[in-house]
Amino acid sequence: ENFDRLEKTNMSSDARDQFLEFLNGNAYIIAALTAVVAMVGHFFLNRFMMTRATGKKEDGPASAGAVLDVDEFRPFALQFVEKVSHNTKILRFALPDSSATLGLPLGQHLSLRIVPDGDTDEVRRSYTPISPLDARGSFDLLIKVYPEGKMTQFLDKLRVGETVDVRGPKGNFRHDPARTRKYGMIAGGSGITPMWQVLTELLKDTSDGNDTSTGPIDEISLIYANETEDDILLRKPMETLAAAHPTRFRLYFVLNKPSENWSSGRGFVSETMIRNEIGGPERGKRVLLCGPLPMNKAMKTHLSNIGYAEEDVFKF
Numbered sequence: 001e002n003f004d005r006l007e008k009t010n011m012s013s014d015a016r017d018q019f020l021e022f023l024n025g026n027a028y029i030i031a032a033l034t035a036v037v038a039m040v041g042h043f044f045l046n047r048f049m050m051t052r053a054t055g056k057k058e059d060g061p062a063s064a065g066a067v068l069d070v071d072e073f074r075p076f077a078l079q080f081v082e083k084v085s086h087n088t089k090i091l092r093f094a095l096p097d098s099s100a101t102l103g104l105p106l107g108q109h110l111s112l113r114i115v116p117d118g119d120t121d122e123v124r125r126s127y128t129p130i131s132p133l134d135a136r137g138s139f140d141l142l143i144k145v146y147p148e149g150k151m152t153q154f155l156d157k158l159r160v161g162e163t164v165d166v167r168g169p170k171g172n173f174r175h176d177p178a179r180t181r182k183y184g185m186i187a188g189g190s191g192i193t194p195m196w197q198v199l200t201e202l203l204k205d206t207s208d209g210n211d212t213s214t215g216p217i218d219e220i221s222l223i224y225a226n227e228t229e230d231d232i233l234l235r236k237p238m239e240t241l242a243a244a245h246p247t248r249f250r251l252y253f254v255l256n257k258p259s260e261n262w263s264s265g266r267g268f269v270s271e272t273m274i275r276n277e278i279g280g281p282e283r284g285k286r287v288l289l290c291g292p293l294p295m296n297k298a299m300k301t302h303l304s305n306i307g308y309a310e311e312d313v314f315k316f
């Protein structure tokens, strides 16, 4: 039939003869190519239909779909523990295989679920991994252990090989590089973990082919509040980042129980400290908050007094 159709075209008879000869001589190759094209077409059509049917992308093994689920809790085994300070630990949890990534979007967190020993009620709490978003094979949580804390007491006693139920991603944070060029950040205690995740990602050098979808960002100013110097989490790596990015990352520590020779901020984070370190509202600037409830409330009041609109302030 195809040959008949060719006969009806207005190709010159020489060209037509050569083409027919080519088709005859390469029938097997053409049949094989046709089969490959049909298989590839079938594969993409299938993916398209599945995406339409479920509203989700059918993800590969190193993606959110494969590792985390928004609704269903899945068990993750503790792989390694590192004591960081008198009340803080890094817990490393294994992913299903060494090439898998957690698939957490920037600024999102996980929900952990446990049923404490001798209890029937489950406990759920939020945690933001401090490992890079593209880390493969495992993810790290920095946990501040509270003497009466239900979840953190459980995590403190968790042994390597034991599991915790995790689901995610959770959270409403979205970074829009077209809208936000500067961030002010105010964190208290373990509230540093979402800030750490966002700032390490946005300060990444994108000139060497790294993902540019998130940044780079023009400026980040972080005010980090704690009780004592020993309570400051991630101090070394943050100071290293500040030294590496002197024009893009400013870091200001505040202690409410400082030693005599402490030279940075003292007391609670004040309006003056925010004016000095983060400055007033500007087009393209947002302020992120993560700390204990009373601190977040006080910071919102300070920011409002300085002139920030509600939509320029985000609380994790």
Ligand SMILES: Cc1cc2nc3c(=O)[nH]c(=O)nc-3n(C[C@H](O)[C@H](O)[C@H](O)COP(=O)(O)OP(=O)(O)OC[C@H]3O[C@@H](n4cnc5c(N)ncnc54)[C@H](O)[C@@H]3O)c2cc1C
Residues within 6 Å of the ligand: 109, 123, 125, 126, 127, 128, 129, 141, 142, 143, 144, 145, 146, 148, 149, 150, 151, 152, 153, 189, 190, 191, 193, 194, 291, 292, 316
């Ligand atoms: C988005 C998000 C991300 C978070 N990421 C982390 C993280 O990476 N690492 C981490 O350690 N925590 C993180 N937290 C806090 C975490 O969710 C828990 O609130 C915390 O671990 C305490 O849980 P718990 O069950 O042990 O204590 P609870 O049983 O809830 O509380 C026991 C007592 O501990 C004290 N307490 C509890 N939480 C705080 C607090 N934040 N500040 C001061 N006192 C407190 C209170 O006095 C309370 O009476 C995050 C919270 C949010 C919202």
